[in-house]
Amino acid sequence: MKKFSTLMLAVLAAGSAFTSVSAFAQDYPTQPITIVVPFSAGGPTDTVTRLVAAAMSEDLGQQVVVQNVGGAGGTLGAGQVAAANPDGYTLLLHHIGMSTAPALYASLPFDPMKDFEPIGLVTEVPMTIVARKDFQPETLEDLIAYVKENGENVTYANAGIGAASQLCGLLFMDALDVKMTEVPYQGTGPAMTDLLGGQIDMMCDQTTNTTSQIKAGEIKAYAVTTPERIAVLPDVPTLAEGGLENFNLAIWHGLYAPAGTDKAIIERLTKSLQTALADENVGNSFAELGTYPVPADQATPEALAQKLEGQIGLWGEVIKAAGVSAQ
Amino acid sequence: MDLFSSLGLGFSVALDPFNVFYCFVGVLLGTLVGVLPGIGPTATIAMLLPITFSLNPETALIMLAGIYYGAQYGGSTTAILINLPGESSAAVTAIDGYQMARQGRAGPALAAAALGSFFAGSVATFLLAAFAPPLARAALSFGSPEYFSLIVLGLLVSIALAHGSILKALAMIVLGLLLGMVGQDIYTGTPRFTFGLRELFGGLNFVALAVGVFGIAEILRNLENEREREVGVKAVKNLWLTRDDFRRIAAPVLRGTVIGSLLGILPGGGHILSAFASYSAEKRLSKHPEQFGKGAIEGVAGPESANNAAAQTSFIPLMTLGIPAHPVMALMIGAFILQGITPGPNVINEQPALFWGIIASMWVGNLLLVILNLPLVGLWVKMLSIPYRVLFPAIVLFACIGTLSINQNIFDIYAIAFFGLVGYLLIRFGCEPAPLLLGFVLGPLLEEHLRRAMIISRGDPMVFVERPISAALLALALAAVLIAVLPNIRRKRQEVFVEDD
Amino acid sequence: MAFSVSRNDVASGAIFVAFGAYFVLEATKYEFGTPFRMGPGFMPIVLGGILIVLGLAVAAKGFAHADTEEAVPWPWRGLVMVLGTIVFFAATIRGLGFIPVVLISGFVTALSSARNNPLSALAVSVGLCVLCYAIFVVGLGMIVPLFGPWLPL
Structure with missing residues (x-):
C-alpha cells in the first residue's frame, strides 16, 4: 500500500499536472470544455488555440474542444462568449483584437474589461516588416529613408481594418510620420501572394506567416517589431536598432472566461494553462511558428488584465489619430 | 529522370499499407460527411480536421487529402440527387445532374462524375508532380488587373449557364454580385446592407444561399401541385454508362481537365471559375446546346472533371510557395503547421518524402475514391426510392442542422428561409439559380480586384489594357459577347415572330 | 386574357427592380469615392443601377408576349x-x-x-x-x- 502510494506520488510529481488538483475539492471539469476562437479554422490564432487546447485536455482530464466562430473582426465570437453561461465550460482565446475592438467598433456588444474574467496570456507573436524580393532598399536604414522620401508611392499591404498587419502599418507610419498607400486584402494569405508576385511593395505580418518565405529568400525582411531580435531570424535587426526606439508590437493572445466564473475554476484553468505552456511539445510547435509560450508569471489573470487595459489605452489613441473605424 | 525517382519516393510513402488505410478512411469519411445536405467540402474538412491531429505528418496529410476528394465527390452526389449544392462548383453539376436524376439517370450522372474526376485528378496530379514550381511562378504574374479581367470574362461567358432567357440570366448574375457585397467592406470597414446585424458583417453564408435557392425552392416547387403529378425522381433505369454515354463524355472530360488544371493554378480564385468555364465551353461546342439544362451528361462530366483538376492543381501554390488558394487550402496550412511543418518554398527540398508522398497519395486517393464510389452509386441511387414525402422533411432538417453546425450562426438559418422564398419566386417566374450563385461567389472578388487594381495604378484605368495578360483576357471577353450576340441578332431578324423565351 | 402579357416576366422584372432599388438607395449612404480610391458605395450603386435596367428590360419584354405555360397553383x-x-x-x-x-x-x-x-x-x-x-x-x-x-x- 505504502509502496503503491509512493509510486503514485512519483507519477503525479512527474506528470506535475495532477499534483494540485486535489488541493481544492472541486470536481470541475466534469464535461468537455469549449474554447471559442473568434476566427476561422486554419489561421494562426486557431493553430495556437488547438495546440494549447490539446495540452490542456491532457492536464484537465476532459476533452477541450476548439470551436471557430468567425466574423466581424473577432467581435462575433467574443460577444458570444461574453453572453455564455459562466460555468467554466465556454472559454475564449482571442488576440490583440480584444484591445482594439472598443476603438474600432462604435457599438460593441460587450466590454472587454467588464464582461470577461482573464485567465492568462498565452503567447506573443512577433511581427516582421517585409518587402518584395526586388524592392530597392537593402537595409533597415535604407528602407526608412526610402519610405520617407517616396511616401504615398510606396504600396503597403494589410489584411483589412483592425488586422494585426494594419495595426503594425499604422504604428510604422506614425513612427516615421509619413503616409504610404494602404492596399487592403482579404487576409494576409492573398497579400503574401501579391508580395511574392511583386505586385505590391511592403507588408508587416506575424512571423507565423513570413518566416518560411524569409528563410527561402522569397521576400526581404527589414526588421522585427519586438524589442529584441528573435531566435528563428537572428539576422533580422529590431526596429529599435534602426532608430525607432519606442516601437514595440507583438500579437499577444489571451485566454478568457465569461465574467462571473467561479474563482476556483479560474485558478484551475490558469494552472492548466501554465502546465500546457510548459509542455515541451507546445514549446516546440510554437517555435516552429516563430513564437514562444509566455513564461508562467505572464500566464496569469493579473498579467492579462494589465496587458488588456494598457493596450486598450494605447490602441484607442493610435486608431483615433489615424481616423480608422470599422463602423 | 529526376521526376521518376521523386515519384518513386512518393509512391513508396503513399503505398505504405498504413497510409493507404488512412487515405481510404479519409475518402470514406469525406464522402459520407460531404454528402450531408448543407455541408460542403470546406465545412467537411473543418469538421474532420481534428481527427488527423494524432497521426504522424505524412499520414495525417494523406488522410486530409483523402477527406478533401471524398468531400468534393460527396458534395456533387448531393447536388445530383437532391439538387442541393454545398459549394459553388457543385451548383454547376446540379444544373444537368439533377435533371438526369429526375429522368431516372442518376446512376450514369454519378458514374460520369466519378470517372471524369478520376481522369482529371490523375492528369492534374501528374502536372503537379512535373511542373509545380514553374507553374506556380507563372501564376504569380497574375495581379489584381488580371484577376479582374479574368472574372469579367468568366461572368460574360457564364451567360451560357442559362437555358432560358439571357436577359434573366444576366439579371440573376448581377443580383448575385450585389448579394455578394453584403457585409463589411474590407477597404474601409464600412458594414454594408447589414441592417445593423453583426451576424451579417462577414457577409451572407454561401451554404445558406445555396440551400435556399436550390434545395428549399425545389421542395416548394414540388409541393405546387403534388396531388396531380408524381414528384421527385423517376425510377432508376440503369446504373452504368452506356456506350453512347462514354462517347459523349470523352471530349468534355478532356477539355474540362485542361480548363480546370489551368485555372486551378491561379491562387486568387481561379478554381471558382473552373466548373462554370467548362460548362460554358461544353454548351458552346455542343451540337445540341438545347439539351443543356435538361439532363445533358456532358454538363456533368465536363464541370466535374474541371473542378477536380482545379482542386488538384490548387495544391500547386500551396505546396511550392506556401500560399493558400482558397479556404480549404488555408485549412491545409493550419494542418501543416500543427504537424510542425511550415508550408513554404522549402518544403520540397527539406521534406521530399512528405512532398512527393502527398502528391502520390493524391493519385492513390483519387483511385480509392473511384473504387469506393462506383459501388456506392447503387446505394445512393437507392436512396431516391425513399418516398418524397419522407425525403423532403429530411432535406429541410439536415440542411438546417448542417448549416448551423458549420458556423454556429443562427442567422444563417433565417437566411435559408429568406432565400428559399426569394429563390422560389424567381424560379417560378422563369429565372435560374446557378447564375445567381456564380455572381455571389465572384461579386466580392470582382470588387476587391477592381478596387485594388485602381489603388495600385493610382486611379489609372488604362492598367487593364496596358498589361498584356489583362488585355488579352478582356479581348476574349469582348469576343465572347460578340459571338453570343451576333447569331442571336441574325436569328431574331429571321424569326421575328418566334419568341424563344 | 385581354392583354398578352407574360406575368412571369413582369413579376421577375419587378423583383429585380426592387432589389436593385434597395441596393442603390442603401448604397447612397456609403461613400462613393474616387476612381483611385473607390468607396464602399461605388460597386453597389453601379451594379444596382444595372440590375434596375435589366429588371425593366425583363418586364418590358413581358409586355410583348404571353406566358407559354399555364400558371401552376401556389403551394x-x-x-x-x-x-x-x-x-x-x-x-x-x-x-x-x-x-x-x-x-x-x-x-x-x-x-x-x-x-x-x-x-x-x-x-x-x-x-x-x-x-x-x-x-x-x-x-x-x-x-x-x-x-x-x-x-x-
Whole structure:
C-alpha cells in the first residue's frame, strides 16, 4: 500500500499536472470544455488555440474542444462568449483584437474589461516588416529613408481594418510620420501572394506567416517589431536598432472566461494553462511558428488584465489619430 | 529522370499499407460527411480536421487529402440527387445532374462524375508532380488587373449557364454580385446592407444561399401541385454508362481537365471559375446546346472533371510557395503547421518524402475514391426510392442542422428561409439559380480586384489594357459577347415572330 | 386574357427592380469615392443601377408576349409550413434544444405535404430525430443542448 502510494506520488510529481488538483475539492471539469476562437479554422490564432487546447485536455482530464466562430473582426465570437453561461465550460482565446475592438467598433456588444474574467496570456507573436524580393532598399536604414522620401508611392499591404498587419502599418507610419498607400486584402494569405508576385511593395505580418518565405529568400525582411531580435531570424535587426526606439508590437493572445466564473475554476484553468505552456511539445510547435509560450508569471489573470487595459489605452489613441473605424 | 525517382519516393510513402488505410478512411469519411445536405467540402474538412491531429505528418496529410476528394465527390452526389449544392462548383453539376436524376439517370450522372474526376485528378496530379514550381511562378504574374479581367470574362461567358432567357440570366448574375457585397467592406470597414446585424458583417453564408435557392425552392416547387403529378425522381433505369454515354463524355472530360488544371493554378480564385468555364465551353461546342439544362451528361462530366483538376492543381501554390488558394487550402496550412511543418518554398527540398508522398497519395486517393464510389452509386441511387414525402422533411432538417453546425450562426438559418422564398419566386417566374450563385461567389472578388487594381495604378484605368495578360483576357471577353450576340441578332431578324423565351 | 402579357416576366422584372432599388438607395449612404480610391458605395450603386435596367428590360419584354405555360397553383401550405418551420428552428434551437425542435420541425414539415397524415408525419419526425442525433451529435460531435434552458427539466 505504502509502496503503491509512493509510486503514485512519483507519477503525479512527474506528470506535475495532477499534483494540485486535489488541493481544492472541486470536481470541475466534469464535461468537455469549449474554447471559442473568434476566427476561422486554419489561421494562426486557431493553430495556437488547438495546440494549447490539446495540452490542456491532457492536464484537465476532459476533452477541450476548439470551436471557430468567425466574423466581424473577432467581435462575433467574443460577444458570444461574453453572453455564455459562466460555468467554466465556454472559454475564449482571442488576440490583440480584444484591445482594439472598443476603438474600432462604435457599438460593441460587450466590454472587454467588464464582461470577461482573464485567465492568462498565452503567447506573443512577433511581427516582421517585409518587402518584395526586388524592392530597392537593402537595409533597415535604407528602407526608412526610402519610405520617407517616396511616401504615398510606396504600396503597403494589410489584411483589412483592425488586422494585426494594419495595426503594425499604422504604428510604422506614425513612427516615421509619413503616409504610404494602404492596399487592403482579404487576409494576409492573398497579400503574401501579391508580395511574392511583386505586385505590391511592403507588408508587416506575424512571423507565423513570413518566416518560411524569409528563410527561402522569397521576400526581404527589414526588421522585427519586438524589442529584441528573435531566435528563428537572428539576422533580422529590431526596429529599435534602426532608430525607432519606442516601437514595440507583438500579437499577444489571451485566454478568457465569461465574467462571473467561479474563482476556483479560474485558478484551475490558469494552472492548466501554465502546465500546457510548459509542455515541451507546445514549446516546440510554437517555435516552429516563430513564437514562444509566455513564461508562467505572464500566464496569469493579473498579467492579462494589465496587458488588456494598457493596450486598450494605447490602441484607442493610435486608431483615433489615424481616423480608422470599422463602423 | 529526376521526376521518376521523386515519384518513386512518393509512391513508396503513399503505398505504405498504413497510409493507404488512412487515405481510404479519409475518402470514406469525406464522402459520407460531404454528402450531408448543407455541408460542403470546406465545412467537411473543418469538421474532420481534428481527427488527423494524432497521426504522424505524412499520414495525417494523406488522410486530409483523402477527406478533401471524398468531400468534393460527396458534395456533387448531393447536388445530383437532391439538387442541393454545398459549394459553388457543385451548383454547376446540379444544373444537368439533377435533371438526369429526375429522368431516372442518376446512376450514369454519378458514374460520369466519378470517372471524369478520376481522369482529371490523375492528369492534374501528374502536372503537379512535373511542373509545380514553374507553374506556380507563372501564376504569380497574375495581379489584381488580371484577376479582374479574368472574372469579367468568366461572368460574360457564364451567360451560357442559362437555358432560358439571357436577359434573366444576366439579371440573376448581377443580383448575385450585389448579394455578394453584403457585409463589411474590407477597404474601409464600412458594414454594408447589414441592417445593423453583426451576424451579417462577414457577409451572407454561401451554404445558406445555396440551400435556399436550390434545395428549399425545389421542395416548394414540388409541393405546387403534388396531388396531380408524381414528384421527385423517376425510377432508376440503369446504373452504368452506356456506350453512347462514354462517347459523349470523352471530349468534355478532356477539355474540362485542361480548363480546370489551368485555372486551378491561379491562387486568387481561379478554381471558382473552373466548373462554370467548362460548362460554358461544353454548351458552346455542343451540337445540341438545347439539351443543356435538361439532363445533358456532358454538363456533368465536363464541370466535374474541371473542378477536380482545379482542386488538384490548387495544391500547386500551396505546396511550392506556401500560399493558400482558397479556404480549404488555408485549412491545409493550419494542418501543416500543427504537424510542425511550415508550408513554404522549402518544403520540397527539406521534406521530399512528405512532398512527393502527398502528391502520390493524391493519385492513390483519387483511385480509392473511384473504387469506393462506383459501388456506392447503387446505394445512393437507392436512396431516391425513399418516398418524397419522407425525403423532403429530411432535406429541410439536415440542411438546417448542417448549416448551423458549420458556423454556429443562427442567422444563417433565417437566411435559408429568406432565400428559399426569394429563390422560389424567381424560379417560378422563369429565372435560374446557378447564375445567381456564380455572381455571389465572384461579386466580392470582382470588387476587391477592381478596387485594388485602381489603388495600385493610382486611379489609372488604362492598367487593364496596358498589361498584356489583362488585355488579352478582356479581348476574349469582348469576343465572347460578340459571338453570343451576333447569331442571336441574325436569328431574331429571321424569326421575328418566334419568341424563344 | 385581354392583354398578352407574360406575368412571369413582369413579376421577375419587378423583383429585380426592387432589389436593385434597395441596393442603390442603401448604397447612397456609403461613400462613393474616387476612381483611385473607390468607396464602399461605388460597386453597389453601379451594379444596382444595372440590375434596375435589366429588371425593366425583363418586364418590358413581358409586355410583348404571353406566358407559354399555364400558371401552376401556389403551394400555400408548403410555403407557410416549410418556411415557417425553418424560422421556428432558428428561433428555438438554442432555447428548446435539439430534440424537441427537431421533433416539432420534422412533424410540421412532413405535414406540409398533402401525402402525409398526422401519423406518418409523427413517424417521419421521430425517425429523423434519431437519425439527426446519431449523425450530427454522436457522429460529428456538434455542440448543441439536447434539451434547452427554456424547458423545466
